[in-house]
Amino acid sequence: MCKDCGCGENNGIVTKVFRVPAMMCGNCKASVEGATIGLPGVMSSEVDLPEKNAVISFDPAKVDVGTITKAIEATGFEVEGVRDAEHSHTSGGLLGGLKRLFK
DSSP states (O other), rough: OOTTEEEETTOEEEEEEEEEEOSSSSSHHHHHHHHHHHHHHEEEEEEEETTTTEEEOOOTOOHHHHEEEEEEETOOOOOOOOOOOOOSSSOOHHHHHHHHOOO
């Protein structure tokens, strides 16, 4: 559980941002998302074309960053770097709602 907002536990799921600067169009987006979402353990794959990033959530017990990188590169795109995704407080959670209420 997030100590700041109280949103739900990640259940071991990891989210990474893969920098893929050559992506430019909807076909690029579809290629990268399709190549990664089909991997065992990948829970979500979303490409942000303006930022040239693929944000991928996965179970590290089933797939690793190297395998995801290879899947992206198999589509013809180079992965320039990988970083941890920033935690977003979109779901909130009960504790987060209470903290916001009493601020």
